[in-house]
Amino acid sequence: MKKLATLLLVLTAIAVGFSVKITMTSGGVGKELEVLREQLKMFKQLYPDIEVEVIPMPDSATERHDLYVTYFAAGEKDPDVLMLDVIWSAEFAPFLEDLTDDYDYFELKEFLPGTIMSVTVNGRIVAIPWFTDAGLLYYRKDLLEKYGYKNPPRTWDELVEMAKKISQAEGIIGFVWQGARYEGLVCNFLEYLWSFGGEVIDEKGKVVIDSSQAVQALQFMVDLIYKHRITPEGVVTYMEEDARRVFQKGEAVFMRNWPYAWALLNSDDSPVKGKVGVAPLPLGPGGRRAATLGGWNLGINKFSSKEEKEAAKKLIKFLTSYEQQLYKAIHSGQNPTRKAAYDDPKLKEAAPFMVELLSVFVNALPRPRTANYSELSDVIQKYVHAALTRQMTAEQAIKNIARELNFLLK
Amino acid sequence: MKIKGSAAYWMIFPTLLIISIVAFFPLFKTFYDSFFSFSLRPGIERRFVGLENYKNLLRDVRFVNALKNTIFFTVVSVSIETVLGLIIALIVHQKFTLRGIVRAAMLVPWAIPTAISSQMWRWMFHDQFGIMTRLWERIGIITPGTPILGRPGLAMWAIIFVDVWKTTPFMALLILAGLQVIPEDIYEAAKIDGANSIQRFFKITLPLVTPTIAVALIFRTLDALRVFDVVYIMTRGAVNTETLAVYNRHVLMDRAFTGAWFGYGSAISVFIFMLIMIFAIIYIKSLKLRLD
Structure with missing residues (x-):
């Protein structure tokens, strides 16, 4: 019994010692934040050694932009995972981790082409599409x-x-x-x-x-x-x-x-x-x-440590997975960026227009892509x-x- | 017991140190930056350009326009606030029942954070369901369907209206404090000498409260010249309401990582600082204030 207790104590110590804490920014429009917290609970079950802290952001995109300018200009290590508007990719690219080599890891060929265009800067992938929008x-x-x-x-x-x-x-x-x-x-x-x-x-x-x-x-x-x-x-x-x-x-x-x-x-x-x-x-x-393409992507802060970046990748892969995108679409009404999600009967039931208007989302045009x-x-x-x-x-x-x-x- | 000179210096040293870090350092840094051309993007060369940024300011149509708007806003809003503030202060200086409650209630507009009250007013000026829009229509200031915040000319007056609503209480409060230190016996002496109430106001109250008004004016003018939140939330500088601080947000934030505008933005900041200083000097000289 005493041995077991010691073992548990040692294991906990190891777990705590090896656990990584990362921070991510998120908007709080409508049910967005509530849904994200639910998703993070599921993530915690998969990766008990990664702790995620959410930093809620203002509703206005301009204010979010100004907040990021301040973070990046100061070379801040936090937040590690950044929720980015589709129009910021080129401007913030110098401060974002290059994810080009992780193309297969994130299964980017499964994503809507317009959303991939929005995260590509000079042929490099700088973020992963999270949800998409169109007028x-x-x-x-x-x-x-x-x-x-x-x-x-x-x-x-x-x-x-x-x-x-x-x-x-x-x-x-x-x-x-x-x-x-x-x-x-x-x-x-x-x-x-x-x-x-x-x-x-x-x-x-x-x-x-x-x-x-x-x-x-x-x-x-x-x-x-x-x-x-x-x-x-x-x-x-x-x-x-x-x-x-x-x-x-x-x-x-x-x-x-x-x-x-x-x-x-x-x-x-x-x-x-x-x-x-x-x-x-x-x-x-x-x-x-x-229709103008809108939507938000998830990028990784270049100033974060190596361990934090690895954990951040796992989190982004999880949040942009098929199941999680579907969950987000159904519960907070934000459109999936994966093509296959639109064939899911569950989505058709919750938000029929998303499925009926798939062509609008597929053909949505990005705003000029310049730094x-x-x-x-x-x-x-x-x-x-x-x-x-x-x-x-x-x-x-x-x-x-x-x-x-x-x-x-x- | 008398503390020796050097000991006194040591005692104020921590205060001076903190003020230097939080106030003087950013000020000098901004001043220094305004002589350079650079951006916050890593790897951009920082180039000394001397007074170039300042020369460009006067050639920048948008800057000159923002300057005009800022001065217009300041002069009009501060004048109205001073007159209204004085009147309100004189009223609440009188003795009447519930005076305490009235004085406290008066401060409510000033106590609400500007970001929140501006948003509230933006909704009240909404063309379809804004209560102020309905009211202005009734009085006949505008024809039905006029978007107050979307009309050149009108929008600036709406912003001034909100600023007056918000900061008149502050003005009144400061002036009230000035009124309270005027000794009663002067008034009594004047009464015995046969001075009527108008004479008492212009010969006693006004001269004695002037130093307080001057201080209040400096405070308000300082704030008005760097006005940002009211304008940014209500119109974002549209329909010719852009002020210097709103324009500077664009230069410093939208252009932070592109081009080389950070020095230029710093120059705008220094310009606002100088402008405030000029106004302060004018007040002090014209009202013959004694700073000691």
């Missing part, structure tokens, strides 16, 4: 039916027509989206730009935004507010939650938003519960449709917002964007 069109099924529309709008023109008719008859708003001066505005703008046949930067890195398509796309956004009058002027102050709250109160026919809104719109206290449909964003005049993305985004935000608030014309705004981006990327 979607939410619509009021009941209202469309009432006014004799069987399907959601196929083109932007159809959307304008439907929104006008229904909103005037019902005395509500036609279409809400994100028009405040922040990152979300860039996501919205790019969807119009792409669907009208424009582009910001071509494959060779040349700025090609100065085109008639770009002007038309931006003019269309302006027209939604001031000409067609289906979008309130206040959209220039809207972020995701502003738009969602208007739509959820039943005061709008259409809304552009991310997948996260689905669970909230269908929660028990929602006035529009069961009345909402989700569709891909409409086609532009060129017959093209586009100074934050600056590029700031330029687009500034001038697109100026056009939406009629401080300049769409043409002047596009010319200004082109001029500043040329200066920025030369």
